[in-house]
Amino acid sequence: xxxxxxxxxxxxxxxxxxxxxxxxxxxxxxxxxxxxxxxxxxxxxxxxxxxxxxxxxxxxxxxxxxxxxxxxxxxxxxxxxxxxxxxxxxxxxxxxxxxxxxxxxxxxx
Amino acid sequence: xxxxxxxxxxxxxxxxxxxxxxxxxxxxxxxxxxxxxxxxxxxxxxxxxxxxxxxxxxxxxxxxxxxxxxxxxxxxxxxxxxxxxxxxxxxxxxxxxxxxxxxxxxxxxxxxxxx
Numbered sequence: 001x002x003x004x005x006x007x008x009x010x011x012x013x014x015x016x017x018x019x020x021x022x023x024x025x026x027x028x029x030x031x032x033x034x035x036x037x038x039x040x041x042x043x044x045x046x047x048x049x050x051x052x053x054x055x056x057x058x059x060x061x062x063x064x065x066x067x068x069x070x071x072x073x074x075x076x077x078x079x080x081x082x083x084x085x086x087x088x089x090x091x092x093x094x095x096x097x098x099x100x101x102x103x104x105x106x107x108x109x
Numbered sequence: 110x111x112x113x114x115x116x117x118x119x120x121x122x123x124x125x126x127x128x129x130x131x132x133x134x135x136x137x138x139x140x141x142x143x144x145x146x147x148x149x150x151x152x153x154x155x156x157x158x159x160x161x162x163x164x165x166x167x168x169x170x171x172x173x174x175x176x177x178x179x180x181x182x183x184x185x186x187x188x189x190x191x192x193x194x195x196x197x198x199x200x201x202x203x204x205x206x207x208x209x210x211x212x213x214x215x216x217x218x219x220x221x222x223x224x
Contacts, residue, residue, distance in 0.1 A: 030210040031210035033212070033213070035215075041217075042200075042215055042216065042217040042218055043152075043200060043202075043215040043218075044215070045212055045213065045214065045215065048210065048211075048212045050210070086151070086152065088152075090210050094165070095140070095142075095157060095164075095165075095204070095210065095211075096142060096154040096157050096165055096167075096168070097142070097144070097152075097154060097202075097213065098154065099144075099151050099152040099153070100151065101151045102151055
């Protein structure tokens with residue numbers, strides 16, 4: 001069983017829709033990261049959070065430490081948002097990242 | 110303002126050859142992580158280093174793989190006697206220091222193909 005679970009695995013939506021990707025993890029963490037990976041491309045760090053909520057442009061990330069759950073939201077989605085979104089955590093006492101399986105997002109025009 | 114640099118971006122090796130992957134961290138970063146992404150699979154941690162020291166190598170295969178981060182120069186991930194199963198994208202990330210957590214900045218990756 002993966003220590004970091006993401007859902008859904010695949011998500012297709014129309015341009016303009018509000019998108020939510022979920023991430024849950026099994027034990028205490030020091031931080032949770034949301035990453036973006038374009039096909040054949042590199043990995044970009046979107047957010048690192050350990051509590052509350054962060055916002056950057058149309059992206060919002062929230063975390064609930066008690067429930068061991070985080071969500072990534074995209075408002076007014078656009079075809080250029082199409083990518084794989086990856087949740088990763090650093091468990092308490094460790095710096096290395098443990099990754100979810102990723103969510104493949106496709107936004108159709 | 111260079112980010113994390115990796116080279117080569119693409120590497121083709123025949124079975125049995127050696128592969129050397131290089132990673133230069135962001136300026137001011139002293140910690141390097143190597144991750145591997147097998148085809149159609151998620152990212153997996155391999156090794157975590159600071160200069161002249163391996164901090165965590167719990168994700169490294171026991172044989173053929175080694176990593177170093179010398180006092181001068183880039184971090185090197187070395188794979189000896191490559192096999193087809195080593196074909197993957199290898200990503201390096203860097204962060205400022207030991208006491209974290211810190212955001213990790215990823216390089217563009219090296220895509221290794223073993224023929």
